[in-house]
Amino acid sequence: MSNSGRRKPPLVAEKRKPKSKPKPPAKPRSTRKSRKRAAPRRGGNVVTRAIFGLLHWIWRIIWGVGWRLTVVALLLLGGAVGYYYNTLPEASALLDGRARGSVTLLDRDSDVFAWRGDQFGGAVNAQAVSKHLRNAVIATEDRRFYKHPGIDPIGIASAIRINLSEGRGPLSGHGGSTLTQQTAKLLCLGNEYVEADWKSEAEYVADCRRGSLGRKAKEAIYAMAMEVKYTKEEILSIYLNRAYMGGGAYGAEAAAQRYFGKHAAQLNPAEGAMLAGLLTAPSTLAPTSNIERSQNRASVVVGLMRNQGFLSESEAALALANPAELSQAAERQAGGYFADWVMSSGPEFFTRDTTEDVIIRTTLDQRIQRAAEAGLTAVFEEKLRDGSKAQAAVVVMSADGAVRAMIGGRQTKVSGAFNRATQANRQTGSSFKPFVYATALELGYSSMDTVVDEPYCINIAGSGNWCPSNYSNRFHGRVTLADALQHSYNIPAVKVAESVGLDLVRKVASDFGIQSDLAAGPALALGASESTLLEMTGAFAGILNGGSSVTPYGLVELKLLGSDEPVMGAGGGIGERVIREDAARELTWMMSRVIDGGTGSRAKLPGREAAGKTGTTQAARDAWFLGFTADYVAGVWMGYDDNTPLTGVTGGGLPAEIWREVMVRVQEGMPATPLPMDAPRVQPAQPQVAEQPQQPQPQQEWQGNQGRQQVPQQQQNREGPIANILRQLLGG
Known part of the structure; x- marks a missing residue:
């Protein structure tokens, strides 16, 4: 059978779908079209x-x-x-930026006790100072110092944020400036001060500190140039040497010396934090102005150092528990009255207007200065009524006139104030009487010679009768010169002055160093003339040293910084002899009786010989006590600046007590050295003064074998110039 006419069976299994054919590739679309088509999607x-x-x-x-x-x-x-x-020059040329010189004052032991002018302690390198100071400055002023190129955008943004959050404008308040920018401002962008271009230096400084936008832009450019020219360490060195840190101190070294008495390399964390804390407001935060405020600011800096890793927790805790303290020199507020006096007595071109860095060694003994201040304070706090404005001044010096301490007013820790020890001319009262008796002793009289204390009047041409009286308004009859001085009788002092000659009394007082105008009339003997406490103390020093004049001085040696050779030496000391040594020794004995039972008994020192004299002026406007031991002479004045009479105060009262409190502290720990004095050897055989001297003639008052013409030969050989001149005039 044939299969013609039938469909052929498929070559694939049943129910299996055929393979799909691959799609041909899509044609590329133009970019322009795709964009146009894509646009609606966006x-x-x-x-x-x-x-x-x-x-x-x-x-x-x-x-x-x-x-x-x-x-x-x-x-x-x-x-x-x-x-x-x-x-920009080399970094080394920018370290010292002061326009004027400085003066550093050293005490007798060559320790710094005061500064004047713009202080510059010497150039220091950032690596040479204490690491704690260096770290404190960076932690406080610019923590990104080593990371930025001169300007810090992060810092600027942070500053703007803080300003806005605090309700200020973006550029008001915190500026966000780096250390390099601050250094540029300190350098005034390279514009040096030229006196002819500015009305004053203050105007120049104000212009350098302007904070406009244009100025800040220039600072930023200058800062970046510095970053290119210099290393970070050089920039920090310039800053640490030029920054003002209060108290007249420019730079870390000067500030370290000014406040702590040490080098900048020796600062501990607390001290470094305190100096770094001053940079924001040096005058306000200076520890000499307010130590507590400065310590509080330093504690904030310590916290910043801890937070940024510069200090460990234990180091920060130790610094907070032991805040920085001022040195003794810093506590004394720049030397007070003594430093002011030295500065005013030195040559102007090396002190007040110096353009050099000067170092002055002085006679000041800081132990004695503290003793004087403590003694004065003790009496005023215990004995003076509340609200009293009475003032006092104290001077302590050696027998050669070297001033060891000086107080010019009740406020002891001041500078630039009125100095009552050197600037106040006040009547001396009975404190002048030793010079009357010094003249008599120089002319050969004895302290055992007598004079009658009785009603006494002198007819003064053009003024009529002048009748002095004693403080007690009582008369004591015949008394020795020693008794008259011991009890400060006025009439005997006037009689003696008239007898020896007022001109000679004036000459003796002047030769002993009292340079003020001395009264021409008989009231001279009662201290009617004016003098300063410094002059009077110096005159008493002449009695202690055996009768030679002294010129009080405080400056021992003046050098320029960095030089070993002094520019000048001491401008004072012992001068010419005024009275014989034996006359000075006898006068010292007379003055010792003033303290041992006389008007100055409240000045008596326990277990130590002392001599002195009280003084109270008319209406008690001034009260004095001046005296000495074998080691030091001290003078005390008390009164009101407006000449208001003191109430219940005489020279033998509060001034004598101040003198005692001062000298007890001054002599503490020192051996009790006897006074250089001699009691009179010859007792008079008969009265030495006329019985009724109502209108005495000066050359007829004195009688007897101890008179002017009877000076022993051994005394004549040691006479002072006054007696020699008189002897020639009198033909003796």
Whole structure:
């Protein structure tokens, strides 16, 4: 059978779908068409497409112009940086930026006790100072100092954020300046001070500190130039040497010496933190102004140092538990009255207006200065009524006139104040009487000679009768000169002065160092003339040293910083002899009786010989006590600045007590050395003064074998110039 006419069976299994034919590849669409077709998917409508097109066109313009402007700006910036780069000197030339010189004052042991002028302690390297100071400055002022190129965008952004959060303008308050920018400001962008271009130096400084946008832009460029020119350590060195840290101290070394009495390399964490804390407000935060405020700021700095890894937890805790304290010199507020006096007494071109760095060694003994202040304070706190405005002054010196301590007022820790020890001319009262008796002793009289204390009047031409009286308004009859001085009788002092001659009394007082105008009339004997406490104390020093004049002095030696040879030496000391040594020794004995039972008994020292004299002026406007031991002379004045009379105060009262409290502290621990004094050897055989001297003639008052013509030969050989002149005039 044939199969013709039948369909052939399929070649695949039943129920299996045939393979699909591969699709031909799609024809590529043009980019333009695809974009046009894709656009509706992004924006949707025509308006959206137009907006996006406009933005795209603007962006293309911005990008096209922006990168070109950026290139131009960078070129201009590079040119400006290059310009400043070429103007920058070597880093070493920028370390000391003061416009004037400084004065450093040393005490008798060559320890610093005061500063004047802009202080610069010497150039220091950032690596040479204490690491704690270096780290404290970086932690406080610029923690990214080692990472930025002179400006810190992160710091600027942070400062703007803080300013806005505190309700200020973006550029008001925190500025975000780097240490390099602050250094650029300290350098005034390289513009040095030229006196002819400015009304004052203060105006120049104010211009350098301006904070305008233009100024900040210049600072940024200058800072970047510095980063190119100098290393980070050099920039930090310039900053540490130029930054003002309060108290007249410029730079880390000066501040370390000023506040802590040590080098900048020796600062501990607490001290380094305190100095770094001053940088934001040096005058306000200076520890000499307010130590607690400065310590509080330092504790904040310690916290920053701990947070930034410069201090461990234990180191930070130790620094917080032991805050930095001022040195003794810093506590004394720049030397007080003594430093002011030395500065005013030295040559102006080396002190007040110096353009050099000067070092002055002085006579000051800081132990004695503290003793004087403690003695004065003790009496005023215990004995003076509340609210009293009475003032006092104290001077302590050696027998050669070297001033060891000086207080010019009740407020002891001041500078630039009125100095009552050197500037106040006040009547001396009875404290002048030793010079009356010094004249008599120099002319050969004895302290055992007598004079009658009785009503007494002198007819003064043009003024009529002048009748002095004693403080007690009582008369004591015949008394020795020693008794008259011991109890400060006025009438005997006037009689003696009239008898020996007022001109000679004036000459003796003047030769002993009282340079003020001395009264011409008989009231001279009662201290009607004015003098300063310094002059009077110096005159009493002449009695202690055996009768030679002294010129009080405080300056021992003046040098320029870095020089070994002194520019000048001491300007005072012992001068010419005024009275014989034996006369001075007898006068010392007379004055010792003033303390041993006389008007100055409240000044008596336990277990130590002392001599002195009280003084109270008319209406008690001034009260004095001046005296000495074998080691030191001290003078005390008390009164009101406006001449208001003191109430219940005489020289033998509070001034004598102040003198005692001062000298007890001054002499503490010192051996009790006897006074250089001699009691009179010859007792008079008969009265030495006329019985009724109502209108005495000066050359007839004195009688007897101890008179002017009867000086023993051994005394004549040792006479002072006064007696020699008189002997020639009298033919003796």
